[in-house]
Amino acid sequence: MSEVVKMSMRKAYGEALVELGRENKKIVALEADLGKSTMSNMFGAEFPERYFQMGIAEANMISAAAGLALTGHIAFASTFAVFASGRPYDQIRSSVAIARLNVKICGSSAGLSDFGDGKTHQSVDDIAIMSVLPNMSVLSPADYWETKKMVKAMADIQGPCYIRVSRADAPVITDESDEFIFGKVRQMRDGKDAVVYATGFMVYQALEAAKKLEQEGIDVRVINVNTIKPLDTDGIIAAAKGMKAAVTVEEASIIGGMGSAVCDTLIAGPSETRIKTLKMGIIDRFGTSAQKYEELLAEYNLTPDDIVKKVKEALK
Amino acid sequence: MKYSESEIHELKKIAATLRGDLIEMIPPGKVGHLGGSSSIMDVVAALYFKHMKVFKDPKDPKRDRCIFSKGHSVLAQYAAFVELGYVSHDDLHKVKTLDGTLQGHPDMDHTPGIEAVTGSLGQGLSVSLGMALGLRLDGSDSRVFCVVGDGEMNEGQIWEAAMAGAAYKADNLVAIIDFNGVQATDVSEKVMPVGQVGEKWKSFGWNVIEIDGHNMIEILDALDAAKACKGKPTAIIAHTVKGKGFTFAEGKAAYHNAALTESEYKEAQELVKKMKEDA
Numbered sequence: 001m002s003e004v005v006k007m008s009m010r011k012a013y014g015e016a017l018v019e020l021g022r023e024n025k026k027i028v029a030l031e032a033d034l035g036k037s038t039m040s041n042m043f044g045a046e047f048p049e050r051y052f053q054m055g056i057a058e059a060n061m062i063s064a065a066a067g068l069a070l071t072g073h074i075a076f077a078s079t080f081a082v083f084a085s086g087r088p089y090d091q092i093r094s095s096v097a098i099a100r101l102n103v104k105i106c107g108s109s110a111g112l113s114d115f116g117d118g119k120t121h122q123s124v125d126d127i128a129i130m131s132v133l134p135n136m137s138v139l140s141p142a143d144y145w146e147t148k149k150m151v152k153a154m155a156d157i158q159g160p161c162y163i164r165v166s167r168a169d170a171p172v173i174t175d176e177s178d179e180f181i182f183g184k185v186r187q188m189r190d191g192k193d194a195v196v197y198a199t200g201f202m203v204y205q206a207l208e209a210a211k212k213l214e215q216e217g218i219d220v221r222v223i224n225v226n227t228i229k230p231l232d233t234d235g236i237i238a239a240a241k242g243m244k245a246a247v248t249v250e251e252a253s254i255i256g257g258m259g260s261a262v263c264d265t266l267i268a269g270p271s272e273t274r275i276k277t278l279k280m281g282i283i284d285r286f287g288t289s290a291q292k293y294e295e296l297l298a299e300y301n302l303t304p305d306d307i308v309k310k311v312k313e314a315l316k
Numbered sequence: 317m318k319y320s321e322s323e324i325h326e327l328k329k330i331a332a333t334l335r336g337d338l339i340e341m342i343p344p345g346k347v348g349h350l351g352g353s354s355s356i357m358d359v360v361a362a363l364y365f366k367h368m369k370v371f372k373d374p375k376d377p378k379r380d381r382c383i384f385s386k387g388h389s390v391l392a393q394y395a396a397f398v399e400l401g402y403v404s405h406d407d408l409h410k411v412k413t414l415d416g417t418l419q420g421h422p423d424m425d426h427t428p429g430i431e432a433v434t435g436s437l438g439q440g441l442s443v444s445l446g447m448a449l450g451l452r453l454d455g456s457d458s459r460v461f462c463v464v465g466d467g468e469m470n471e472g473q474i475w476e477a478a479m480a481g482a483a484y485k486a487d488n489l490v491a492i493i494d495f496n497g498v499q500a501t502d503v504s505e506k507v508m509p510v511g512q513v514g515e516k517w518k519s520f521g522w523n524v525i526e527i528d529g530h531n532m533i534e535i536l537d538a539l540d541a542a543k544a545c546k547g548k549p550t551a552i553i554a555h556t557v558k559g560k561g562f563t564f565a566e567g568k569a570a571y572h573n574a575a576l577t578e579s580e581y582k583e584a585q586e587l588v589k590k591m592k593e594d595a
Contacts, residue, residue, distance in 0.1 A: 028453070052449065055483075060442045060476035067446020070424075070432055071454065075446075091473075094436035095443055099424055 006169040007144035013106060013165050014039030016151035017076060021047045027155060028068050029076045030054050032061045037167075038078040038108040062088040062103070066095035069102045074155050080114065081107030081123035081164055085130055092160070097133045100159045105130075106151075111200065111251035112287055112296040113167035122287025123164075128256030130162040131229045137161040137182075138229040140250075140258070142203035143170045146226060149180035157182060164200060166251075168293050171204045183227045185235040191221035194311050195239050197248045199225045199258045202302065206249055209307035220311060228258045236265045240273035245314035247278050249307055251297075254281035278314045280307065318540070323366070324532050325595060330399065331361035331532075332591035335561050337395035339588060341411045341418075344581045348411070351571045352389040355496040355529070355556040356463055362535040363461055364396040374402050374429040380458050381431045381447055385440020386465030386494060387421040388573065393429065394418050402429040438471025440464070441491055445481050448489040448549075459488045459543070467499035470508045475520070481549040482521030489549040490542045491522075494529065496558035500572045517551040529554025562587055 020027045021043055030052040035041035044051035052068075054061040058079055065075035078084065084107040085092070096103045107126050114121045130138045137157060141147040147165060154161045173188065188203060189210055198206035203224045210220040223239045225231070240246055246266065248259030259279035266273055282300050290296045297303050334357050342348035364370055368380040374397075384390050394411065397403045403417055410416030419426050421435030431447070434440040444462035451458050468474060481489055499507045510516070517524045523545040527534040535554070542550035558572070559565030562584050565574075576584060 028450075050453065052484075054480055055476075057473075057476035057480065059439075059473045060445075060480055063439045063442030063473070064446035064449070064477075064480065066432065067443040067448070068450040069446075070443070071447050071450030071456075073450050073453070090436055091439055091442075094433055095439050099433040 004171045007172050008169050009141060009144055009147040009165050010037070010039045010108060010167060012144045012147035013108070013151055014042035016148045017043040018046055020152060020155050021050065024074070024155065026073050027076065028052065028073045029078065030061050030065050032056055032058050032079045032083065034079045037080070038106060040076065040078040040106070058083045058088040059091045062091035063095040065103045066099065066101050074102045074104065076104045076106060078106035078108055080121060081110035081126045082121060085123065085126035085162065089129060093133060096160050097135045100135045102158070103160050104154045105160070105162045106165055107162060108165045109167040110164040111166060112300065113201070113293055115290045115293045115296050118289035119286040124253045124282045124285070124287060126164060127228060127250065127252045127258060131256065131261070135159055136229065137227070139163040140199040140226060140228055141165065142200060142224055142226060143172050143174055145172065145174045145176050145178065146180060150226070153180055153182050166201050168201060170201055173204050173207060180226065183230050183232055185232045185239065186224040186226060187221065187239065188224050189220070189222040191219040192242065193219045194245045194247065194315055195221040195223060195243045196307065196311065197223045197225050197236070197246065197258065197262050199228060199250050202249045202251055205302060205304050206307055208304035209311065212304060212308050213311060218311065218315065225258050225262070228261065231261045231265060233265045236262055237269040237273050240266055240275055243275055245276045247280060247307065247310050247314050249280040249302065251302060252281055254279045254283060257281055276314055278310055280310055319533060319536055327361050327366060327532050328595035329592060330365050331358050332588060332595050333399060334361055334392070334395040335591060336588040337398050337408060338391050339581070339584045340408050341391050341394065342576060344578045345575050347573055347575045349388045349391060349573045350562065350565055351498065351558040351568070352386060352465065352494065352496065353391040354560045354562060355558045356389055356392050356494045357560065358530050358532060359463070359492055359494070359535055359554055360392045360396050362532060362539065364400060366536060367539040368461065369458065370400065372401070378458060380461065382461045382463070383431050383434060383440050383444045384422055384463045385434055385444070386437065386463055386468050387435025387440065389463070389494070390422045393422070397427070397429045400429070403427065437465070437468045438473035441474055441477040445477050445484070445486055445489055448486045449484060452488055459490065461490045461492060464491050464493050466493055466495045466497065466510065467504055467507065469493070469510045469513070478517065478520040478522065485547050486549045487546050490539070491549065491551045493551060493553045494556055495553050496556045498558040498567060498569050498572065500569065502569050514553055521548055523548050523550040524553065525550060526553045526555065529556035530560055561591055
């Protein structure tokens with residue numbers, strides 16, 4: 001087995017903020033007493049005058065970020081994904097999204113990655129509730145390098161963005177030199193039997209599953225859906241061409257997430273890519289506490305072995 | 317006296333004109349937020365036509381900003397925008413229509429002069445605080461005025477912003493509370509008593525000034541005092557009458573968002589005429 005290198009996506013977030021801060025004086029950042037966890041405090045250490053500690057008051061943080069954007073700043077507001085999406089939902093909707101402001105929201109410790117803290121702190125719904133907002137872009141990086149490049153790209157994307165960052169040290173599966181293209185899916189591995197659309201940490205799981213399937217003679221294409229919205233519908237359809245079946249996998253509710261968007265796309269597309277598609281994700285359930293992240297991934301059927309099973313089921 | 321009699325007279329006349337514009341937006345049968353728009357109208361006249369830095373170009377970077385956190389009362393701002401030339405008189409007749417520029421709640425994309433999207437109550441003061449911090453960061457001396465409803469103080473986010481405004485010593489931020497005592501369904505004391513409002517803001521660390529929100533001299537003096545206050549934001553608690561000027565509607569929750577009858581509309585026009593004469 002080859003050595004897996006793991007790197008912190010949170011650190012990538014903090015480092016990217018600092019780099020942005022050096023390049024552009026208009027970058028500001030806000031936190032809600034979780035900057036140590038999101039690592040936005042790295043920005044605060046270098047640019048204290050552009051860093052706003054808003055206390056445990058997410059609603060105020062988001063609306064104040066809107067105000068900063070209205071004076072020409074690019075405002076990055078960070079906290080845990082549950083407190084960055086559902087909790088200040090109406091502030092994001094009214095103060096930010098309707099006005100299409102340059103507010104960049106980081107939902108950190110996303111999915112099940114905050115394994116110990118349990119259901120109140122694990123975001124199963126953030127992809128769905130951010131995706132439903134008009135004008136909102138939704139990004140979901142797979143590893144350290146992708147996080148870094150996405151955060152940098154967010155500063156250039158006009159309007160509001162949401163990025164979902166895992167708390168886990170994720171296996172590095174992209175290269176520093178790889179280009180991140182906003183709004184384009186990325187093929188991580190080619191195959192000719194089935195396609196797996198994955199996002200976030202699940203891209204690594206899908207690649208591991210593909211290795212296992214290869215040993216059984218099943219050749220899987222793995223697509224990294226790193227921009228969930230706007231969805232690269234052409235890319236989604238192109239990736240399904242010639243495939244017998246598809247599987248989607250995300251560390252989030254299967255309702256209204258990436259998988260739903262992929263299914264919507266395939267079903268509305270040409271008949272040749274209207275293939276059997278099975279969704280994997282969190283099945284209409286909240287999170288729960290565990291001792292390890294891996295335990296939770298097993299509990300919620302999001303391991304490489306689970307993906308192997310699902311691909312075989314789809315190919316049946 | 318800092319302001320001459322003629323200046324005060326002029327502002328009173330403007331306030332009467334603005335109340336006339338307000339009535340124009342809600343002809344008989346058309347529902348509109350008469351009550352909260354007229355209670356804040358004297359403050360609006362003082363802000364846009366005396367105190368604030370206002371330019372021909374509504375986007376001039378040197379301008380002061382006025383945000384209606386109580387967005388439903390935006391008709392008061394629309395009236396000011398007509399007189400400032402930001403929108404036309406014709407626009408008034410198309411308020412809340414598909415092809416109009418004047419939305420039911422403040423929308424910066426639609427209406428020149430509107431600074432943000434507000435109306436979902438409780439958010440505007442936080443937005444205003446963000447603007448105040450952004451302006452200060454840029455070294456601008458522009459100031460931010462946020463109109464907050466007294467009923468809006470039911471929203472917890474107002475107090476989040478109050479806390480943060482004081483923490484950041486945002487002395488370029490002024491909250492003006494339209495204390496008309498009546499909310500959508502009833503008097504505020506019955507809906508949700510807010511208690512000692514002045515004491516609350518003071519305890520959060522704000523400079524607090526209480527005034528009669530229909531007394532032009534008191535309004536102007538309060539705004540000047542807010543400007544002079546350094547190191548903390550100011551809350552001006554403007555005691556007002558909901559529906560001010562339209563006697564049939566004064567102090568009544570029923571006119572929070574209502575359509576006037578033909579006879580009420582005529583009466584309102586007469587009242588505006590008299591306001592202009594008495595100014």
